[in-house]
Amino acid sequence: MALPGCALLRPGDDAPAGADGRAETSQTAASATNTGGAPAASAFDIRVESADEDLRALVARHNDLQRYRAITDLDETEMARLMALTERDARNLLGTEGYFNPTVRVRREGAPGTRPTIVIDIEPGEPTTISAVDIGFEGDIATSGDPDATAQREGIVDNWGLAEGRRFTQDRWSDAKTGALRRLVERRYPRGRISYSLADVSAAQARAKLGLRLDSGPLFRxxxxxxxxxxxxxxxxxxxxxxxxxxxxxxxxxxxxxxxxxxxxxxxxxxxxxxxxxxxxxxxxxxxxxxxAKRHRVQLGVGYSTDGGPRVSLEHRDNTALGTTWRATSKLHLDRKAPLLQTELTSLPDANGWRWAGLARYMRQDDGELVTTSKTLRVGRLKTEEHYDRNFYLQYDHASVSGSATRTSTATDALVGDGAAISANYAWTGRYFDSLPLPSRGYGLGGEIGAGVTTVGERKPFLRLQGRALGIVPVSGGASRLALRTELGAVLASDAARLPSTYLFRTGGDTSVRGYGYRRIGIPLGDSFVGPGRYMAVGSVEWQRPIMQDRFPGLLEHTLFVDVGGVANRVGDLRAHWGVGTGVRLITPVGPMQLDIAYGLKSKAFRLHMNVGFTF
The missing domain is CATH 3.10.20.310 (membrane protein fhac)
Structure with a gap:
């Protein structure tokens, strides 16, 4: 029940009530008259006076008096009637902005025989603020004991858009109701509706009590x-x-x-x-x-990275290869550091989401001192789901390493990664970020385990383990964030095992330890040669914060980072290679484009790094 002297907004009302307790809806007249200037034959001028510039513009733009300016034969009686209506019209306009107890005076100025000016003098008074909010629920969401229903109710209440203490306006009231209804129907309850809404406004006290009832209807599956x-x-x-x-x-x-x-x-x-x-x-x-989509697709791409320089890529996809339901994807990447040729076959997912997959790859990696040519064959089963990927596969790798370093013994071959092996592997990746490819919080975890035997030289068994993690943590109330990254790897095998370099570890470059060249952190072999190692540890802390938001909202970010990593053939021999730097990130629909400048404390050199996109 409304309190004495209060105005009501009942379900379905679109305009707030005036101080007399009646809800009025004013129609804008801006379309009927050019409000930017008086018509050539206008009967009178209009001037709005108020200390509040926004309210002055509102009344000037939307008062009903505008439509009568072109009528030149108005008599005194009709003019007096219009001025009285204008006062009520101005009160209703001010009510839409939460001013329900204004002082509005409409007077006529001008000497007899001249074109008069109608002055609308406004003193808005105290704005109405929200004193209480009552949000209730009906239907399944109110009676269900399901924790998800409880969480949805709490989410609607917690995200209510017109909280206590805020100024009441009609637009805010409408937006708050619309937002609450949207949160109801977007999950579980597509038949949800507003069953009741009330804005109980006390004009004298400048306070409003809001009531809303949401009927969820039944749960949908x-x-x-x-x-x-x-x-x-x-x-x-x-x-x-x-x-x-x-x-x-x-x-x-x-x-x-x-x-x-x-x-x-x-x-x-x-x-x-x-x-x-x-x-x-x-x-x-x-x-x-x-x-x-069409059966065939050919894609040509060009790119650039500070590690590999200019890059040209060609990709062909056949969705029904050789008339089967299998897809064939062939890739050719040409760049200075890591050219690659690869063909992959994948089946359609079965009822449980699993696919068969086979891969053949030829790759050449040039780190400036050693050139590693590797050949890979793989067959297995994989499954991709909303939060994680799984992959079981058998793999054969063969790597040959060349360079100006002397290679006079099998021991040297083992050090540089010249060898071959066959292995059985399991890989798992979990992604729990709030959004992709531009996460602002969340974490990702990945792990891989493989066991096999070398096939060049003396047959030796080995075990390979690798894990990685990325956490994105909001700081400063969510205005900026920390990206925490780590990666660990280990190969357990006899010193004489000739493992291919693709099973071993090197690091350094755009996406690992910045401040060092591509794969330049490894086992020193003398004469600036760096070989792969059996143990690796990498870590990074990066602070990301938005910049220039007034001019480029949501477009640019500044970063500060510290990277560290090391590679060794024994855990006790791991040595830290530190890199520190700063950079900028351009936010694009396909992910961030990051440009960094980093200094390697051990290399004693500055390096420029560029990376595009978010991958985990």
């Missing part, structure tokens, strides 16, 4: 799927690539993510996924509408 547009690829492919499963709770964001996943899979140019809100909530039908 995904049901059977239908796919439209499938011709070249089987209809179930869209379902499997979307990661949506019957029985999943409805989540609008997951549907949008699934659409983007399909469009980025290479099998589809576009995809649209929707549910039937009038369907059975326990198993609502899901509709996929897809446009399939």
């Amino acid at each position: 995904l049901g059977p799927a239908t796919v439209q547009g499938a011709q070249r690829y089987p209809p179930e492919l869209a379902e499997r690539l979307s990661w949506l499963k019957p029985g999943d709770v409805y989540d609008q964001k997951k549907l949008v993510d699934a659409q983007q996943r399909l469009a980025g899979s290479g099998y589809y140019d576009s995809a649209y996924i929707s549910i039937d809100p009038e369907g059975d909530p326990a198993a609502t039908p899901v509709s996929y509408t897809v446009t399939e």
Whole structure:
């Protein structure tokens, strides 16, 4: 019940009430008259007086008196009536901004026989502020004991857009209700609605009490799927690539993510996924509408990195290789440091999301002193899911190393990574970031374990372990963040085992320890030669903060970083190579483009580093 002397906004009202307790809606007249200047034959001028520039502009732009300026035969009675209406009109306009007890005076100025000026004098008074907010719930969200329902209720209340103490305006009231409803229907409850809303305004006290009731309706779960547009690829492919499963709770964001996943899979140019809100909530039908990609795709790219210099890449993809359902992806990368030729075959995912995959790769890595030529063959099974990837595979590697260093013994071959091996491996990567490819918080973990035997020289067994982690932690209230990175690796084997260099470790460069050249941190072999080692440890702390936000909002960031890393053949021989520096990041839709300048404390040299995109 409204308090005496209070004005009410009832469900469905679009305009706030005036001090007389009646809700009024004023119509703007700006479209009827050019408010930037008086018409040539205007009957009177209008002047609005107020100490508040924004309110003065509001009333000047939207008062109803504007539409009558072109009527030149208004008599005194009609003019008096219009002035009275103007006062009420101005009060209602001020009410939309939260001023419900203003003083408005409308007077006429000008000598007899001259064009008069109608003056609207405004003293807005005290703005109305929110004194209390009551948000209630009905439907499944109110009765369910599910922790997700509880979290959703709390999220709607915590993110309410018009908190106690804020100034009331009609736009803020409408936006707050719209935002609460959006948070209700975007997850679990697509039939959600506002069942009741009330703004109880006390004009005398300049206080407003807000009430809102949200009716969630029933909980929705995904049901059977239908796919439209499938011709070249089987209809179930869209379902499997979307990661949506019957029985999943409805989540609008997951549907949008699934659409983007399909469009980025290479099998589809576009995809649209929707549910039937009038369907059975326990198993609502899901509709996929897809446009399939062409069978062949050729992509030519050019790039540059400080490690490898200019780069040209050519990629060809055949989605139905040799008339099968397998995809063939062939890549040719040409650059100064690491040219590569690779072909990969992958099957369609099965009902559980697993694919077969095979790979053949030829790569040449030139670190300036040693040239490593490697050949890799791999076959295995892999699965990609929302938060993590898994991969089981068998792999054969052969590496030959050349350079001006003397290679007179098998021991030397083992040191530089000239050898071959076959291994069984398992790799796992988990990503728990808030958004990709531009995360602002979260973490990623990755690990790989492999066991095998060397195939060149004396057969020797070995065990290879590698792990990495990246954490992004907001600081300063979320205005900036710390990126904490680490990577560890170890190969356990006999000293005589001739392991290929692709199984061993070197570091340094754009994405590892900045301030050092590409793969220039390793085992010193004399005469500036650096060989691979069996143990590696890398760490990094980077501070990222936005800059120039007034001029380029969300576009530029400044970074400060400290990197450290070392490689050795024994854990006790690991020595720290420190790099410190600063840089700038340009935020792009495909991820950050980072340009850094770093100083290597051991190399005693400055280096420029550039890297594009976010990968983990």
